[in-house]
Structure formats: C-alpha cells, structure tokens
Amino acid sequence: QVQLVESGGGLVQNGGSLRLSCTASGVNFNIDAAGWYRQAPGKQRELVATITSGGDTYYSDSVKGRFTISRDRPANTLSLQMNSLKPEDTGVYYCNAWLDVGKVRVLDYWGQGTQVTVSS
Numbered sequence: 001q002v003q004l005v006e007s008g009g010g011l012v013q014n015g016g017s018l019r020l021s022c023t024a025s026g027v028n029f030n031i032d033a034a035g036w037y038r039q040a041p042g043k044q045r046e047l048v049a050t051i052t053s054g055g056d057t058y059y060s061d062s063v064k065g066r067f068t069i070s071r072d073r074p075a076n077t078l079s080l081q082m083n084s085l086k087p088e089d090t091g092v093y094y095c096n097a098w099l100d101v102g103k104v105r106v107l108d109y110w111g112q113g114t115q116v117t118v119s120s
Contacts, residue, residue, distance in 0.1 A: 022095030
C-alpha cells in the first residue's frame with residue numbers, strides 16, 4: 001500500500017517562511033501529478049497548489065506569488081515552499097498525489113496532514 005507522509009509544519013510568525021515536504025513510500029507508486037490542500041478548523045478543505053505530470057504549476061489566488069510547489073522525482077518527494085506567511089494561512093496541510101489514465105482517475109492518495117500555525 002502506498003503511503004504519503006508530510007513534514008515541515010510548525011509555528012511561525014506573520015511574515016515568516018516554512019517548507020513542507022511530502023514523501024511517498026511503496027514500490028508501486030511514484031509522485032507525478034500532485035498537489036497541496038489545506039483545511040482550517042470548521043472550514044472545508046481547499047486547493048492550494050498543483051503540479052502536473054509535465055511540470056506545469058497552478059496556485060490559488062490567495063497564495064500566488066508567495067508559495068512554490070515543486071517535485072523531486074529521484075527522491076519521490078513533493079514540496080511546498082511558503083514565504084510571507086499570514087495568519088489566514090493557518091491550517092492542516094495535506095499532500096495529494098494521483099494517476100490519471102486518459103481522463104479517468106485511477107489512483108488517488110492522501111497524506112495524514114501537517115499543522116501550520118501563523119501567529120499575528
């Protein structure tokens with residue numbers, strides 16, 4: 001069974017930076033197309049950033065210009081560099097990796113989440 005494990009969360013002051021990492025284990029799956037989501041208490045999970053199989057990236061308007069998503073294929077790791085953090089960035093951050101065959105989603109894996117808290 002494939003497992004995704006996030007790390008790098010913590011407490012940071014307004015304007016600070018954090019780098020989140022997500023590593024996939026298991027011989028059957030390598031991170032290709034993937035993304036980061038976050039969820040604040042009492043709110044629904046929202047998309048933060050994605051990266052396609054070809055390396056194209058997408059960012060939500062709220063983090064554009066501050067966050068950078070990247071993928072290291074040899075290390076089988078997904079990362080999210082977060083700069084200029086704001087209190088509204090606080091939440092549990094989840095990594096997500098998937099495999100599409102044509103237009104059909106055939107694999108979809110999630111990590112357990114890592115807490116990010118930005119103080120004012």
